[in-house]
Amino acid sequence: MMQVYVVDALNELSDEKFADYLKLVDDERKDRIMRFHFMADRKRSLVGTLLTGYVISKAFGVSPGDIIFEKNKYGKPFVKGRSDIHFNISHSGNYVVAVVGDSPVGIDVQEHKSGNLDIADRFFSNEERAALDATGTSMEEQGGVSCDQIKDSNPNDRQELKRRMFYDMWSLKEAYIKCIGMGLSKPLDEFGILEKNGEYKLYDDGAENDKYYFRKYALSGNYSLCVCAMDKGFPDEFVKVGIDEIAFNL
Numbered sequence: 579m580m581q582v583y584v585v586d587a588l589n590e591l592s593d594e595k596f597a598d599y600l601k602l603v604d605d606e607r608k609d610r611i612m613r614f615h616f617m618a619d620r621k622r623s624l625v626g627t628l629l630t631g632y633v634i635s636k637a638f639g640v641s642p643g644d645i646i647f648e649k650n651k652y653g654k655p656f657v658k659g660r661s662d663i664h665f666n667i668s669h670s671g672n673y674v675v676a677v678v679g680d681s682p683v684g685i686d687v688q689e690h691k692s693g694n695l696d697i698a699d700r701f702f703s704n705e706e707r708a709a710l711d712a713t714g715t716s717m718e719e720q721g722g723v724s725c726d727q728i729k730d731s732n733p734n735d736r737q738e739l740k741r742r743m744f745y746d747m748w749s750l751k752e753a754y755i756k757c758i759g760m761g762l763s764k765p766l767d768e769f770g771i772l773e774k775n776g777e778y779k780l781y782d783d784g785a786e787n788d789k790y791y792f793r794k795y796a797l798s799g800n801y802s803l804c805v806c807a808m809d810k811g812f813p814d815e816f817v818k819v820g821i822d823e824i825a826f827n828l
């Protein structure tokens with residue numbers, strides 16, 4: 579069992595609703611949320627909290643009030659006393675997303691930003707950098723665009739293709755370090771995730787590691803959304819859920 583949920587948080591949560599739904603969380607969480615300077619961060623954090631309770635209770639039949647959260651030493655939250663429940667959340671731009679399953683999972687959503695992609699030099703493996711550099715100029719097909727179309731396309735289109743590829747790769751890497759629960763304590767250039775025969779393969783410590791599986795979901799034009807799990811039971815599609823539906827079911 580695995581489910582992926584998406585909330586269009588910033589578009590859905592007005593300031594009035596934010597104030598209303600903030601009443602649904604405990605004081606400690608409220609303090610954490612209100613410590614954010616920007617309203618957008620507060621809203622994403624609140625939606626993440628509510629969505630977490632919602633997905634766990636929906637998938638495992640636990641009442642949100644009975645869930646006690648703890649964190650591993652790298653900060654990954656888990657449910658106390660329930661090693662069978664696996665979940666993870668991510669927020670970026672307008673969206674808050676969650677995955678829930680019965681094996682370790684990690685999820686990452688990334689809004690594509692403008693600016694240069696030099697950061698890849700520091701955080702991508704050699705193989706990933708090579709794949710990124712080849713985007714738009716190699717014989718590969720990217721995102722359904724044929725080789726001829728790429729060759730004929732103007733440099734701006736190629737740059738956009740490269741930007742998408744960069745964020746997809748970034749999101750896959752984040753989903754992996756969140757699945758294993760280490761977060762950024764795992765050096766990002768130490769491993770790579772590359773597409774091979776239509777599937778994503780993890781290369782860690784110089785060898786292929788076939789214990790982790792990856793799935794990319796099409797969210798909207800300028801976002802990348804990826805899930806990493808230790809089983810292959812990815813849903814074909816994510817569920818888009820409204821904030822009122824979440825709040826109503828808590």
Ligand SMILES: CC(C)(COP(=O)(O)OP(=O)(O)OC[C@H]1O[C@@H](n2cnc3c(N)ncnc32)[C@H](O)[C@@H]1OP(=O)(O)O)[C@@H](O)C(=O)NCCC(=O)NCCS
Nearest residue numbers: 626651652653654667668669686755756759760761762763
């Ligand atoms: C985890 C991490 C990769 C998140 O990346 P990000 O793109 O900034 O944030 P995302 O929105 O994708 O994910 C954030 C959520 O991931 C979860 N998370 C936090 N640490 C995690 C970890 N080690 N593994 C998996 N998930 C983690 C949390 O639920 C968090 O949401 P919350 O803060 O609202 O509760 C990154 O922030 C990180 O590694 N931080 C480490 C912080 C750290 O060093 N802490 C020291 C020990 S506490």
